[in-house]
Amino acid sequence: MSVDLTTPGSTLPAPREHAGEPHLTHTSVRLNWLRAAVLGANDGIVSVAGIVVGVAAATTARGPILTAGIAGLVAGAVSMALGEYVSVSTQRDSERSLLETERRELLEQPEAELAELAEIYRAKGLSADTALLVAEELTAHDAFAAHAEAELGIDPDELTNPWHAALSSAISFTLGALLPLLAILLPSPSLRVPIAFGAVVVALAVTGFGGAVLGGAPRLRATARVALGGALAMAVTYGIGHLVGLAI
Template sequence: MSEAQGLSTHDNEPHQQDTAQRLNWLRAGVLGANDGIVSVAAIVVGVAGATTSTGPILTAGMAGLVGGAISMALGEYVSVSSQSDSQRDLIAKERRELAEQPDEELAELASMYQAKGLSPATAALVAEELTAGDALAAHLAIELNINEDDVVSPWHAAIASAVAFTLGAILPLAAILLPPEGWRVPVTFLAVLIALGATGWLGARIGGGSRTRAAWRVVIGGALALAATYAIGNLLGASGLVGG
C-alpha cells in the first residue's frame, strides 16, 4: 500500500505544480494591476491638485501609464531571465551527468524513490523503467521538481506584467477624466480605494493570507499615497509654480 501511495503522490505532483504556477501568475497579475492603479492614481490626483486643466492631467496620466508599464515589463523580464537561465543551466548539468555517469545517476534515482517509501527492489525497478523511457525527465522531476518544457519565458512574464499594469492604470485615468471637473478628485479617490480593496482581497485569497487584513492594508496605503500627492499638487498650484 505504501509503495502505491508513493507512486500516486509522485504522479499527482505535476498537476499540483501546474496549479501552483497558474496561481503564481494570477497573483502576479493582480499585484501588477494594483501597481498600475496606485502609481497612475497618485500621478493624476497630484496633477489635479495643482491644475484643473484636462490636458496636463491626461498627459501626466498617459506618461505614467506608458512609463510604468515599460518599467514593470523590464523588471519582470530581467528577473525571469535570471530564473530561466538558472533552470537551463540545471537542465544542462543534469543532461551532462546522465551522459557521463549513467550508472551513478541510475543508482541516485533509485535511492530517491527508496527515500519516498518504496522498497529497494521496487525503487530500482521504477528507476530502471523511468530511465528507459526518459531519463532526463525522470531526474528533473524528482531532483529539481522542474519540467524541461516548462522553463519560464521572460517575454511572457514581461508582456503579462505590462498588460496587468496597463489594465490597472486605466481605472484612475477614466475616473479622473470622465466626471465633471468638480467631482474628479472625489470620484477618483472612491474608485481607486474600492479597486485597491478588491485587488488586496483577491491577492490574499490566491495567496492564502488574511483577506480582510490585506484589503485594509492596500486601501490605507493607497489612501495615504493619494492624499500625499494631492496635497503636494495643491501646494504647488497655490504657490503659482504651476498654472491653474
C-alpha cells in the same frame, strides 16, 4: 472493489477521468500567471492614481492631468515589462543551465545518477528496494525528465517564456492604470478627486482580495492592507501636489 496484487495476472483498475481537473503543474503555472496579473494591475492602479491625484491637487486643468497620467501609464507599463522580461530570462537561463548539467551527468555517469534518484525516493519514505525499482522504471521511461523533476523541481517542457511574462505585466499594469486615469478625467473638476479616490480604493480592495484568494492569505487583512496603502499613497501625493500648486 479490492484487487489482489499478489495474484499473477491481476491488474489495477483504470484510473477515472476527472473532467475539468487540470494537471498540477499546469494549475501552478496558471496560478502564478494570475497572481502576477493581479499584482501588475495593483501597481498600475496605485502608481497612476498617485500621479493624477497629485497633479489634480495642483491644477484643475484637464491637459496637465491627462499628460501626466498617460506618461505614468506608459512609463510604468514599459518598466514592468522590462523588469519582468529580465527577471524571467535570468530564471530561465539558470534553469536551462541546471538542465544541461543534469543531461551531461546522465550521459557521463548514469550509474551514479540512478543511485542518486533512488536515494531521493528512499528519503521520501520508500524502502531501499522499492526506491531502486521506481528509479529504474522512471529512468527506463525518461531518465532526463525523471531527474529534472526529482532533483531540480523543473519540468523541462514548462519553462516560463520571458516574452509572455513581459506582455502579461504590461497589459495588466495598463488595465489597472486606466481606472484612475478615467476616474479623474471624466467627472467635473469639483468631483474629480473624491470620485477617483473612491474608485481607486474599491479597485484596490478587489485586487487585494483576489491576490489573497490566489495566494491563500487571510483575505480581510490582505484586502485592508492594499486598500489602506493605496489611500495613504493618494493622500500623500495629493498633499504634495497641493503644496506645489500653492508655491507655483
